[in-house]
Amino acid sequence: MIARRFPVFAQGLRDRRKSLVWWSLGVAVYIGIIAAMWPSIQGAAGLDDIMSQLPQPLLDLMGASDFDISTGAGYVSGELFGFMIPMFMLILTIGAGAAAIGGAEERDVLDLLLSHPIRRRRVMLQSAAVIAVGALIFAAVVTATLAIATPLADLQIEFSHTVGASFGIAMLGIAMGWVALAVGASTGSRSLALAATGSLAAITYLARSLSGLVDFLHSVKWLSPFFYANDRAPLENGYTWWHALVLAGVGVVSLAVGSILFDRRNLAS
Amino acid sequence: MGASVVRATGLTFAYRGGRGVTGVDLDVTRGEVFGFLGPNGAGKTTTIRVLLDLIRPSSGTAEIFGLDSHSDSLAIRSRCGYLPGEFTLPATLTGVQVLDWFSSLRPATPPVRRDELVQRFDVQLDRPMKQLSKGNRQKIGLVQAFQHSPELAILDEPTSGLDPLVQDEFHRFIRGYAEEGGTVFLSSHSLDEVQHTADRVGIIRDGNLVTVESVDELRHRGVRRVSLTVAEGTGPQLEASLRSLSGIDGVTRRGDVFDFVVTGEYAPLLKGLSDFPVLDMLSRAADLDEVFLALYRGLDE
Numbered sequence: 001m002i003a004r005r006f007p008v009f010a011q012g013l014r015d016r017r018k019s020l021v022w023w024s025l026g027v028a029v030y031i032g033i034i035a036a037m038w039p040s041i042q043g044a045a046g047l048d049d050i051m052s053q054l055p056q057p058l059l060d061l062m063g064a065s066d067f068d069i070s071t072g073a074g075y076v077s078g079e080l081f082g083f084m085i086p087m088f089m090l091i092l093t094i095g096a097g098a099a100a101i102g103g104a105e106e107r108d109v110l111d112l113l114l115s116h117p118i119r120r121r122r123v124m125l126q127s128a129a130v131i132a133v134g135a136l137i138f139a140a141v142v143t144a145t146l147a148i149a150t151p152l153a154d155l156q157i158e159f160s161h162t163v164g165a166s167f168g169i170a171m172l173g174i175a176m177g178w179v180a181l182a183v184g185a186s187t188g189s190r191s192l193a194l195a196a197t198g199s200l201a202a203i204t205y206l207a208r209s210l211s212g213l214v215d216f217l218h219s220v221k222w223l224s225p226f227f228y229a230n231d232r233a234p235l236e237n238g239y240t241w242w243h244a245l246v247l248a249g250v251g252v253v254s255l256a257v258g259s260i261l262f263d264r265r266n267l268a269s
Numbered sequence: 270m271g272a273s274v275v276r277a278t279g280l281t282f283a284y285r286g287g288r289g290v291t292g293v294d295l296d297v298t299r300g301e302v303f304g305f306l307g308p309n310g311a312g313k314t315t316t317i318r319v320l321l322d323l324i325r326p327s328s329g330t331a332e333i334f335g336l337d338s339h340s341d342s343l344a345i346r347s348r349c350g351y352l353p354g355e356f357t358l359p360a361t362l363t364g365v366q367v368l369d370w371f372s373s374l375r376p377a378t379p380p381v382r383r384d385e386l387v388q389r390f391d392v393q394l395d396r397p398m399k400q401l402s403k404g405n406r407q408k409i410g411l412v413q414a415f416q417h418s419p420e421l422a423i424l425d426e427p428t429s430g431l432d433p434l435v436q437d438e439f440h441r442f443i444r445g446y447a448e449e450g451g452t453v454f455l456s457s458h459s460l461d462e463v464q465h466t467a468d469r470v471g472i473i474r475d476g477n478l479v480t481v482e483s484v485d486e487l488r489h490r491g492v493r494r495v496s497l498t499v500a501e502g503t504g505p506q507l508e509a510s511l512r513s514l515s516g517i518d519g520v521t522r523r524g525d526v527f528d529f530v531v532t533g534e535y536a537p538l539l540k541g542l543s544d545f546p547v548l549d550m551l552s553r554a555a556d557l558d559e560v561f562l563a564l565y566r567g568l569d570e
Contacts, residue, residue: 003373004373004376007370007373007374008374010373011370011373015359107357108353108355108356108357109356109357109359111318111321111323111353111355111356112351112353112356112371112413113374114321114323115321115323115346115349115351115353115423116346116371116374116375117343117344117346117347117374117375117377118343118374119343266323266324266325267318267323267324269314269315269318269323269324269355
């Protein structure tokens with residue numbers, strides 16, 4: 001059984017079950033509302049005119065410059081996939097990553113856990129698996145909700161694009177969640193893991209959004225993890241699947257480094 | 270003497286800021302209850318955490334079951350049970366769920382003693398941890414440390430938060446556990462507790478192991494605090510005489526009332542007092558600091 005072979009994984013999922021259900025419910029409702037508004041927005045005359053009159057920097061900041069907002073896919077990209085859903089995802093995974101080991105240490109849980117015959121590396125890997133499964137479940141809920149809403153609101157988004165775009169965001173969440181896990185495990189501080197990873201996400205998001213405006217940022221936009229989650233408007237054009245490998249690489253390297261540092265460290269009492 | 274279960278040699282761990290332990294040597298044998306006694310912050314928890322590989326010594330070695338505390342930690346931990354001094358149990362899980370969770374981390378050793386322990390300590394299994402009192406959570410901690418019948422139980426201040434009746438029951442339990450061949454490493458800041466349970470006692474202070482002796486030896490030291498009142502006006506005269514007696518330490522005087530610590534036998538004191546008009550004499554067990562003071566004086570001499 002899973003619980004016998006992977007106790008930390010099983011317990012971690014059980015711990016996060018409730019919050020995952022609520023987050024999923026929340027995002028489903030949110031997607032539903034955004035989708036429900038589409039028919040009236042689509043019908044509103046002059047939306048394109050308004051958008052084209054907005055200054056480019058504002059559009060960039062809104063994350064809307066990459067999308068043609070007069071189409072269903074562009075609208076959903078701008079309203080959901082450009083900012084809100086990645087943010088939901090990152091709060092979920094970075095929170096889980098920072099809490100898993102750094103948080104456990106601060107809550108006086110880790111000593112007792114690691115006094116049992118289980119390697120620190122295994123605790124780390126099973127915690128990472130909890131984050132990944134959580135992100136994929138959340139992405140699946142996003143995919144399912146949007147797939148149901150697409151015909152109802154006449155959004156005209158291809159199902160494979162929905163899957164790809166959601167998957168890209170899941171991979172972004174997993175990568176950043178694993179970074180947070182690694183920072184927490186190598187420092188023993190949940191707040192440091194939250195702050196470091198949260199700032200990293202905020203800075204790379206901003207850099208990516210402004211890359212259309214600033215030449216320098218444009219030339220280094222491939223450094224931002226957000227680039228690998230939603231470059232080339234995946235809802236409209238399909239996800240660039242190999243980008244997932246880059247995000248996976250970031251996550252795996254973080255895990256490996258974090259695991260080595262965790263293994264060598266004296267735990268805080 | 271049985272086989273060595275815990276052996277530390279020159280164990281040193283330095284925290285930033287100066288706390289830690291320095292050059293601790295320990296030898297605990299099978300079937301023994303070893304009391305590890307010291308005030309808070311003396312280095313008891315630090316030593317224990319080295320044994321379990323939660324922290325690594327800056328120098329010295331620790332061996333458990335003859336295995337290296339760091340490189341063979343996994344094998345060691347599968348044969349140990351541990352009750353930390355500070356721990357948090359999952360707030361929403363019930364007692365059964367918590368005990369199952371800890372069992373799942375030890376697939377090789379099923380919880381054969383759980384039912385017996387639960388009955389013996391009247392543990393509440395059906396309520397979530399957040400609804401339990403500190404004492405009842407401590408009992409869950411005790412059960413998880415012993416439920417798989419470990420060869421060595423490492424307990425950090427195990428009776429904190431337990432009511433006195435449960436403490437007594439627990440002391441009987443670990444005596445029995447050692448008689449069945451188990452080994453118990455018990456840290457405590459209570460001289461009383463250690464005297465009631467341990468075969469031998471290691472006393473640690475400021476990170477240094479001051480002494481290791483049998484409980485009988487410790488009892489023989491019999492450190493007591495005494496308050497003495499003599500007739501008006503005879504105080505100053507007695508003071509000089511008191512200070513010259515052997516086994517008397519820390520004499521303070523307020524008028525005709527004295528406070529001091531007696532180590533060992535009372536006979537010299539009583540002889541010395543025989544010519545004085547004693548009105549009242551109160552004697553009680555000294556607290557740990559006073560025992561330490563007496564011990565230090567004894568070691569210095």
